[in-house]
Amino acid sequence: MPRPFALPDLGEGLTEAEIVKVLVNEGDVLAEDAPLLEVETDKATVEIPSPFAGRVARIHVQPGQSVKVGDVLVTFEDSAGVASGRGGGAGGGPAGFGTPLAGEPSPSPRREPSEASNVGPPSAASPVASSGQGAGPAAANVTARAGSGRAPAPTGAGSPQVPPSARASMAPTGETAASSVGPVPATPATRRLARELGVDLRAVRATGAGGRVTDDDVRSAAGGAQPGTTAPVADGRAPERVAVAKPLAVVGVEPPPLPRFEQWGPVARQPLSHLRRTIAERMTLSATLIPHVTHFDRADITELDAIIRRNIEPARERGITLTLTSFLLKAAALSLREHPQFNASLDPGAGELIVKRYYHLGVAVAAERGLIVPVIRDVDGKPLVELQRELAALAQRVREGKATLDDLRGGTFTITNIGALGGTGAIPIINYPEVAILGVARGREEPVVHEGRIVPRMLLPISLTFDHRVADGADGARFAAAIVRRLERPEQLLLEW
Amino acid sequence: MVKALNQALFQEMERDADVLVLGEDVGVDGGVFRVTDDLQRTFGSQRVIDSPLAEAAIIGTAVGMALYGLKPVCEIQFSGFAFQCFHQIENHCARYRMRSQGRFHIPIVIRMPYGGGVRALEHHSESEEQFYAHIPGLKMVIPSGPRNARALLAAAIRDPDPVIFFEAKSLYHAAKEEVPDESEVIPIGRAQVAREGDALTLVAYGAMLRVALEAADVLRDEDGAAVEVIDLLTVSPLDRETLVTSVKKTGRTVVVHEAPKSFGPGAEIAASIMDGAFLSLEAPIRRVTAHDVPFVGFAREKANVPDVPRVVAAARETLAF
Numbered sequence: 001m002p003r004p005f006a007l008p009d010l011g012e013g014l015t016e017a018e019i020v021k022v023l024v025n026e027g028d029v030l031a032e033d034a035p036l037l038e039v040e041t042d043k044a045t046v047e048i049p050s051p052f053a054g055r056v057a058r059i060h061v062q063p064g065q066s067v068k069v070g071d072v073l074v075t076f077e078d079s080a081g082v083a084s085g086r087g088g089g090a091g092g093g094p095a096g097f098g099t100p101l102a103g104e105p106s107p108s109p110r111r112e113p114s115e116a117s118n119v120g121p122p123s124a125a126s127p128v129a130s131s132g133q134g135a136g137p138a139a140a141n142v143t144a145r146a147g148s149g150r151a152p153a154p155t156g157a158g159s160p161q162v163p164p165s166a167r168a169s170m171a172p173t174g175e176t177a178a179s180s181v182g183p184v185p186a187t188p189a190t191r192r193l194a195r196e197l198g199v200d201l202r203a204v205r206a207t208g209a210g211g212r213v214t215d216d217d218v219r220s221a222a223g224g225a226q227p228g229t230t231a232p233v234a235d236g237r238a239p240e241r242v243a244v245a246k247p248l249a250v251v252g253v254e255p256p257p258l259p260r261f262e263q264w265g266p267v268a269r270q271p272l273s274h275l276r277r278t279i280a281e282r283m284t285l286s287a288t289l290i291p292h293v294t295h296f297d298r299a300d301i302t303e304l305d306a307i308i309r310r311n312i313e314p315a316r317e318r319g320i321t322l323t324l325t326s327f328l329l330k331a332a333a334l335s336l337r338e339h340p341q342f343n344a345s346l347d348p349g350a351g352e353l354i355v356k357r358y359y360h361l362g363v364a365v366a367a368e369r370g371l372i373v374p375v376i377r378d379v380d381g382k383p384l385v386e387l388q389r390e391l392a393a394l395a396q397r398v399r400e401g402k403a404t405l406d407d408l409r410g411g412t413f414t415i416t417n418i419g420a421l422g423g424t425g426a427i428p429i430i431n432y433p434e435v436a437i438l439g440v441a442r443g444r445e446e447p448v449v450h451e452g453r454i455v456p457r458m459l460l461p462i463s464l465t466f467d468h469r470v471a472d473g474a475d476g477a478r479f480a481a482a483i484v485r486r487l488e489r490p491e492q493l494l495l496e497w
Numbered sequence: 498m499v500k501a502l503n504q505a506l507f508q509e510m511e512r513d514a515d516v517l518v519l520g521e522d523v524g525v526d527g528g529v530f531r532v533t534d535d536l537q538r539t540f541g542s543q544r545v546i547d548s549p550l551a552e553a554a555i556i557g558t559a560v561g562m563a564l565y566g567l568k569p570v571c572e573i574q575f576s577g578f579a580f581q582c583f584h585q586i587e588n589h590c591a592r593y594r595m596r597s598q599g600r601f602h603i604p605i606v607i608r609m610p611y612g613g614g615v616r617a618l619e620h621h622s623e624s625e626e627q628f629y630a631h632i633p634g635l636k637m638v639i640p641s642g643p644r645n646a647r648a649l650l651a652a653a654i655r656d657p658d659p660v661i662f663f664e665a666k667s668l669y670h671a672a673k674e675e676v677p678d679e680s681e682v683i684p685i686g687r688a689q690v691a692r693e694g695d696a697l698t699l700v701a702y703g704a705m706l707r708v709a710l711e712a713a714d715v716l717r718d719e720d721g722a723a724v725e726v727i728d729l730l731t732v733s734p735l736d737r738e739t740l741v742t743s744v745k746k747t748g749r750t751v752v753v754h755e756a757p758k759s760f761g762p763g764a765e766i767a768a769s770i771m772d773g774a775f776l777s778l779e780a781p782i783r784r785v786t787a788h789d790v791p792f793v794g795f796a797r798e799k800a801n802v803p804d805v806p807r808v809v810a811a812a813r814e815t816l817a818f
Contacts, residue, residue, distance in 0.1 A: 187818075189748050192776035209818075 002057055003076040007039070007067050008048075009405055015069050017046075019061045024074075028056045032210060037061070037073060052076060186213040195254070197222035203285060223349060275370045286432035291468040294427045295476040299487040300450075301443055302458040307490055318385070324443070324460075325363065326388040328415055330493055331486035332438055333359040333379035336413055339479040341471050342436040343412045353470060362411035362431060363391060365398045372398045373431055375411040419443060425461045436466035436476075438483065460487065498672045501643035502532045502608075502664065505650040506570065508680045510540050513568065516654055519546040520555055520572030520608075529574045530610060530669050552578055556585035556607065563603040564593070570654060576609035576663065577620030583628075590659040591634030606653045606660050611639075612704050612755050613787075613802040614667030616795035622666075623792045624703075624755035627762055629661040630733035636685055637733040639663040641706035643674040645689075645730060648681040656685060665704035672707075688736035690743065694723035697749040697812055700740065700766055702729035705753045705803060712808035722816055732762055740766065741773030748779035749815045753803050758786040780818035783811045 007017060021038040024030060032053040039046055055077040061067055184201040185208075186194070193215055194201050201213055204221040208214040261267045272280065301324070308322055315322040336343040336359055344355045359380040362373040374394040379387060397403045414431040419442040428439040441461040448457040464480040471479075486493055510516045517540075518533055524547035527534035537545035548555045552573055559569035573579045579586070586607065594602045613622040630637040638653055638660055640646035646664065653660035691706060692713055701709035706728045713724040725743050729736065744750050750770055752763035763784035770782060785803045793801045 187780065188775050188778040190779075 003052065003054070004072040005036075005051055005074045005076065006070050006072050009069050017067055019063050019065045019067060019073075021063055022059055022061065023047075024050075024056050024059070026056050026059055030054065030056060039067070048073075184213055185211055186218075190215050190218060194218045200288075202281070273369065275372075279370055282432055283429055286430050290430055290432065292427075292430060292465050293468045293473065293476065294463050294465040295473065295480050296425065296461070296463050297477075297480045297484050299460045299462060299484040300448070300457050301460045301487050304487055304490045305443065305458045315385070315388070320385060320388045321392065322388060323391075324419075324440075325415070325417055326384050326391060327487065327490070327493070328417070328438070328440060328483075329361050329363070329376065329379050329387055329391070330384055331483050332413060332415060333361055334486060334493070335479060335482035337380060338482055339475070341475065342466060342479055344435050344470065345433040346435065346467060346470055348469075356412045358412065360410050360412050362414035362434075363394070364414060364416035365395050367399050367401070369401070372403065372408065373411065373414055374398050374403055374407045375409065377410070413437070415440065419460075425463055427463055428465050430465055430467060435470045436464060436479070439463040439465065498640075498643040498646050498664070498668045498674075499530055499532050499670060501647040501674070501676050502650055503534055503536075504676070505647040505654075505680075506533065506536060507539070509570075509651055509654045510536065510544065512680070513654075515566065516568045516570060517544040517546065517562070518570045518572070519548050519559060521548055521550055521574055523547060523572050528572060530664075530666070532608070532664070532669075533572065552581035553585055556582040556590065556605075559605050559607075560585060560589045560593070560603060563605045564601055568604045568606075568654060570606045570608065573607060573609040575617075575621045576611040576625060577623045579607075579609055579625075586629070586635070586659070586661075587632055591632050594658065595634060602657050603659045604657050606650070606656075606662050608650075608662045608664060610666045610669070611663040612665045612667060613792065613798050614665075614704060616798060617666070619792070619794070622795070622798065624787065626661075626663055626703075626732050626754075627756050627760065630735075630762060630765075634659070635733070636660040636731065637663070638685055638731050639665070639703040640730060641665075641691075641701075641703055641728050642668065642672050644676050644681070645683055645728075647676055648683040649685065649730060651680055652682045652685050655682065660685065663703060667704045668707075683730065686731050686734045686736060688727050688729045688731070688739040690725060690739070691728040692724070692726040694725035695746055696722040697724050697751065697816055698740070698743045698747045699724055699726045699751050699753065699808070699812065700729065700763075701726065701753040702732060703755070705755060708803060708805055708808055709753050711805045712812060715805060715809050716812055716816075720813065720816070722812075724812065735765065735769060737769045737773060740770055744770050744774040745777045748777050749818070750778075750782040751785060751808065751811045751815055752782065753785045753808055755787050755802055757789045758784055759789050761786055780815045783815050785811045 017039040020040045023035045030050040033049040036050045037048045057077040058075040199221045204213050206213045360377045361379045362375045414437045417440045425441045428437045443460040445456045446459050466476050523533040524537040524545045559571050562569045612624045640649045699709040709726050716722040716724050752766050767782040787801050
């Protein structure tokens with residue numbers, strides 16, 4: 001199956017680019033990450049590397065041509081027979097790693113890339129579910145593997161010296177190796193350096209040949225900003241900076257090996273979907289890096305609840321389903337303005353707190369495939385009705401799997417509402433690299449002493465989890481109280497709208 | 498190197514009356530490569546014995562002599578002929594100490610010319626040190642030049658256990674070096690750093706040492722790379738400590754040998770380095786060796802035996818990894 005390569009999302013909201021140079025010819029055999037095309041966007045000229053190793057079957061574009069994101073640029077010949085999948089899938093083909101020495105005839109014929117996949121382990125050779133798919137391919141991959149469950153090495157003399165699994169999934173340059181299957185490609189010396197510096201290789205952006213993490217990658221990961229992560233500021237303004245800062249010390253842990261569960265009974269190994277893996281990685285990152293602390297409170301939303309009930313019908317006439325979430329968004333955004341350290345990100349490498357002057361709030365949405373957090377921009381400045389409308393549209397896009405990358409990034413704070421599913425409270429994990437997250441459980445009528453009498457009141461349990469490096473318990477309590485106050489006195493929200 | 502080996506035999510036979518030499522044409526003829534020249538004239542036919550054309554008989558007789566307390570130095574004309582006596586070597590030489598629980602030992606040296614580079618016939622150019630290195634109870638020694646050949650042969654003769662002593666045919670007359678008059682001994686089991694460097698470790702022995710040193714010259718002159726060259730001298734027991742110390746410094750290794758690649762000494766060397774210096778490795782360990790084919794005829798010999806361009810190419814790949 002020929003593998004088309006389309007113009008990827010170049011980020012920064014760019015949808016179009018102009019081809020400046022085509023750096024390869026039809027028939028060329030490329031190594032993964034070899035320069036392929038030069039394109040110019042209205043921001044910069046960008047060199048696009050080859051996403052996989054293989055032979056160029058067709059070039060569909062020429063210099064001067066305008067292309068849109070998703071347009072096919074180059075088709076690669078049938079090669080490893082695997083889906084490319086940025087980061088998730090298995091690439092393939094011996095890319096300058098196990099090639100015989102120059103002038104040294106190999107005793108057995110060299111394998112063509114198309115054969116290489118045949119020796120790969122099943123998990124590496126089959127595409128990992130991309131974000132558009134559910135558990136289909138994953139289910140097909142469920143195998144009850146005896147033994148240690150490690151990928152079998154390729155067989156046959158003259159085969160590449162590295163199992164395809166180690167090489168196959170090398171992420172294109174600029175992505176972290178975290179999305180690979182199997183160990184992160186790095187030399188033993190680099191692994192030692194990473195261990196000494198407490199750097200998790202899976203979180204390091206790989207810039208080396210064949211997607212390898214280099215010593216420099218590890219050092220820059222340990223020393224702060226990783227190469228390439230310092231994306232240009234959207235509007236070109238430099239961040240405000242008050243003083244020179246120093247990096248924080250980095251700590252890291254290596255997960256210990258798992259026991260052989262087969263010894264106690266049959267097991268199945270189910271590859272994680274792309275989304276599941278992303279969630280797992282981000283949760284691990286957050287829970288590992290951030291010292292979490294959670295503050296609990298309850299908001300008396302009796303009045304707010306009455307307002308919502310009274311306005312459900314009028315709102316519906318305007319095509320809107322009024323929910324508590326839009327009020328939560330508003331209350332949180334306005335409280336964040338008073339407590340800016342919760343609308344921030346910590347840069348431990350630089351020893352700085354990056355305070356954001358915009359209030360883009362994420363709302364956790366439970367989609368069928370897993371948790372997704374779409375972002376509503378500039379929540380502080382938008383009318384409630386507008387927020388409600390955007391929220392509904394976003395949630396629908398997410399559930400239909402149509403959310404764009406831009407729908408999902410740029411958030412500064414997250415709200416997760418678990419009320420629909422019951423429970424009396426939950427401790428959320430911060431959506432890295434944000435500083436805080438607000439959890440909301442189900443509001444219930446409870447007997448409450450109110451103005452000297454026991455009356456039924458509607459109470460909403462909230463839990464504010466925040467980064468203890470950035471804020472202390474008292475700060476968290478004050479911030480939570482500011483949210484509670486706004487929810488308890490909805491007329492105050494009126495003044496601020 | 499022939500003269501240096503001849504001198505070692507003279508010196509050891511003078512030093513110890515129990516040392517004697519036996520093999521095909523070693524007496525009257527002075528050996529096929531003249532390593533035993535003049536020995537019979539000096540020490541007589543009781544100590545320098547012309548044997549029948551029967552390798553198994555040479556080693557079998559020598560095992561008996563060794564059990565009796567003598568110290569025979571056997572010559573096999575070419576290492577390709579040694580399979581006739583492999584049974585005696587593996588089943589008896591290598592095992593007597595263990596078999597007799599230490600009551601007997603076999604102080605025997607078996608000298609054999611090995612390796613290519615002289616455009617010889619089939620069975621005359623093999624490099625099969627791996628067979629002997631693999632056998633517990635044997636020591637496998639391969640000198641790389643006249644001076645260490647003389648000192649290692651002296652050490653082998655004085656060793657209480659069987660030593661297989663390979664002599665590179667290509668060095669017999671080509672390698673020239675000043676050798677002091679006094680007898681010297683290099684301990685068996687110890688490698689030498691032939692040249693110091695910190696960019697890459699080249700491991701070689703025997704005739705390949707010169708190839709490695711020339712490759713190191715090229716890499717120094719053209720690439721500015723300071724290559725460390727290790728001369729094993731003893732293949733087995735392997736001096737792992739010297740290898741590991743070097744690779745901890747350089748992080749990169751290329752092993753060069755004339756034996757075919759698969760299951761050859763390079764595999765053991767690479768595994769030992771990974772055991773001892775894994776976390777220092779910057780690149781996979783490469784091997785430049787003869788190909789996995791029976792030793793080719795002399796017309797194709799140059800394509801089979803590692804040469805400087807092949808070693809340089811492998812070193813560059815390793816340096817660039």
